[in-house]
Amino acid sequence: MERLYLKLAVRYLRSCRLLSSAAATTSIDSVNPKVVPPEAAIDPKPFSSIPGPGRISMIGALRKLRSSTKTFDEAEIRGYFDALADLQKIYGDLVKVEQGWGRGSVVHVFDPEDSKTVFNADGRQPHIVPLQETTQKYREMKKMNPGLGNLNGEEWYRLRSAVQQAMMRPQAVLQYLPFVNQVADDLVKHIKESLDPKEEADMRRIAGRWALEAAGLTVFEKRLGSFGENVKWADNLVDINREIFRLSAKLKFVAPFYKVVSTPKWRKMVGLEDAFYKEATKLINEAIEKLGNETGNEEEMFFASHLVNKKELTKKDISVIMLSLFSDGLSTTAPMLIYNLYNLAANKEIQQQVRDEVNKVAKPWEPFTPEKLTKLPFLKACIKETFRLFPIGTEISRISQVDLVLSGYKVPAGTPIDINTNVLMRSTRFFTDPNEFRPQRWLRSEGKPSQAHPFAFLPFGFGPRMCAGRRFAEQDLQVVLARLVSAFAIQHRYSPLTQVYETLLLPDGNCHFTFTPIY
Numbered sequence: 262m263e264r265l266y267l268k269l270a271v272r273y274l275r276s277c278r279l280l281s282s283a284a285a286t287t288s289i290d291s292v293n294p295k296v297v298p299p300e301a302a303i304d305p306k307p308f309s310s311i312p313g314p315g316r317i318s319m320i321g322a323l324r325k326l327r328s329s330t331k332t333f334d335e336a337e338i339r340g341y342f343d344a345l346a347d348l349q350k351i352y353g354d355l356v357k358v359e360q361g362w363g364r365g366s367v368v369h370v371f372d373p374e375d376s377k378t379v380f381n382a383d384g385r386q387p388h389i390v391p392l393q394e395t396t397q398k399y400r401e402m403k404k405m406n407p408g409l410g411n412l413n414g415e416e417w418y419r420l421r422s423a424v425q426q427a428m429m430r431p432q433a434v435l436q437y438l439p440f441v442n443q444v445a446d447d448l449v450k451h452i453k454e455s456l457d458p459k460e461e462a463d464m465r466r467i468a469g470r471w472a473l474e475a476a477g478l479t480v481f482e483k484r485l486g487s488f489g490e491n492v493k494w495a496d497n498l499v500d501i502n503r504e505i506f507r508l509s510a511k512l513k514f515v516a517p518f519y520k521v522v523s524t525p526k527w528r529k530m531v532g533l534e535d536a537f538y539k540e541a542t543k544l545i546n547e548a549i550e551k552l553g554n555e556t557g558n559e560e561e562m563f564f565a566s567h568l569v570n571k572k573e574l575t576k577k578d579i580s581v582i583m584l585s586l587f588s589d590g591l592s593t594t595a596p597m598l599i600y601n602l603y604n605l606a607a608n609k610e611i612q613q614q615v616r617d618e619v620n621k622v623a624k625p626w627e628p629f630t631p632e633k634l635t636k637l638p639f640l641k642a643c644i645k646e647t648f649r650l651f652p653i654g655t656e657i658s659r660i661s662q663v664d665l666v667l668s669g670y671k672v673p674a675g676t677p678i679d680i681n682t683n684v685l686m687r688s689t690r691f692f693t694d695p696n697e698f699r700p701q702r703w704l705r706s707e708g709k710p711s712q713a714h715p716f717a718f719l720p721f722g723f724g725p726r727m728c729a730g731r732r733f734a735e736q737d738l739q740v741v742l743a744r745l746v747s748a749f750a751i752q753h754r755y756s757p758l759t760q761v762y763e764t765l766l767l768p769d770g771n772c773h774f775t776f777t778p779i780y
């Protein structure tokens with residue numbers, strides 16, 4: 262079925278003279294070399310002629326491209342990421358796809374030069390398509406603010422500026438370092454206590470607890486007890502959050518009846534969201550009450566206290582910002598910890614190199630200081646390489662506010678655009694041996710890094726809408742991984758981990774790791 266579809270698509274494209282005959286048989290990297298005639302920029306081709314699967318919706322394409330051995334839901338959702346690579350292979354660097362069911366079309370960008378054009382046109386208020394339509398609908402129903410990652414325009418700008426001001430203070434992220442150290446030490450202890458007779462720990466569970474604890478510190482300046490007294494509460498909240506992401510991915514690919522009638526899946530979603538907000542709201546209200554009474558020097562305040570005490574923000578504004586940071590923090594760092602552990606476990610020599618680097622900088626009982634963190638370039642390169650091989654987002658989305666010319670085609674203002682760096686991050690066009698874990702490629706001492714194009718690798722996005730939690734996430738990951746490699750020899754004895762699309766790209770496979778204590 263899959264082959265048949267590909268053949269039909271290629272035959273169709275050939276007949277349209279969109280694809281040379283070579284493209285049908287060669288690799289992803291050699292097809293559609295970028296040849297935009299100079300006159301294209303002056304006289305761009307019409308939007309209607311952008312190549313793509315035509316009237317076949319993304320779902321239709323996915324159904325046909327992916328294996329038909331699984332159930333409908335599983336097949337297309339799991340295959341979403343691979344389907345993007347297939348789209349580029351068949352149609353080229355700019356692809357228009359009907360989203361189906363009145364959702365209009367989206368333009369997929371696979372050329373970093375086009376990405377650059379899109380970002381350069383971002384302006385001061387880049388518009389995006391919300392990551393989760395379902396969350397947006399739920400918050401609309403409950404008359405809530407849609408949240409930082411779902412808003413556009415002036416309202417987004419006002420809230421994001423407040424976050425940015427709080428974050429840009431020189432010590433904003435480093436102030437948390439002593440607490441990040443504590444959480445990392447507690448994680449080491451928790452892993453030791455959780456080891457089964459095979460010296461294994463279930464990191465799907467434990468990484469979730471760690472991410473919750475880290476997010477609690479950043480957003481509420483509070484230890485949540487996820488490794489100890491509140492472990493059941495923590496597991497339940499992490500499970501609810503994961504189920505929201507999973508269900509949201511399923512609802513993205515079915516006819517959106519849930520928007521007009523209350524379907525069983527939608528009712529389930531409302532139940533999950535209600536349960537999540539009940540807990541998050543308790544934490545938010547508590548934090549606003551506690552931190553709102555701080556009277557110290559603004560410059561010395563922690564990020565969260567600074568936000569809570571900003572006079573231009575209402576209580577509602579602060580709640581929205583806290584909620585966005587909390588739910589995003591909770592969902593992203595746990596999978597990234599697992600992917601990093603997996604890469605280190607699968608590459609023993611690299612793991613030892615990281616351990617040697619860390620041990621030179623700090624003894625296992627010594628906390629990391631800002632200065633010590635600057636002396637871990639190899640660990641940082643490993644984290645960067647893990648972002649390349651295991652990105653957690655499928656795309657960076659934009660709705661350009663001006664007309665654009667991409668790959669010689671006119672793309673009118675208001676068109677949703679998906680920038681698909683993930684496909685580029687595994688392409689030989691931009692990275693040598695793209696499927697290998699080679700942290701060295703990011704080190705200056707290796708000479709010119711293999712990354713050929715600055716817009717081919719953007720794990721945290723770009724410009725004014727770049728990830729609001731980036732610096733917190735990086736610090737958390739650096740400290741925790743440094744601690745774990747110096748405390749344990751880490752192994753993964755199961756089939757290689759892969760990724761599954763559940764709104765984010767989450768670990769698929771057995772996440773039990775062997776931790777052999779070193780001290």
Ligand code: HEM
Binds near residue numbers: 597
């Ligand atoms: C660990 C890895 C993380 C990755 C790879 C990641 C990646 C991203 C990306 C790609 C975007 C969209 C950027 C754009 O459109 O240009 C984003 C937005 C965002 N991220 Fe992260 N993120 C991570 C962790 C976090 C954490 C820990 C927090 C909170 C503490 C956070 C909070 C946010 C928020 C609030 C937005 C929306 C920003 C806006 O629209 O203004 N992220 N993130």
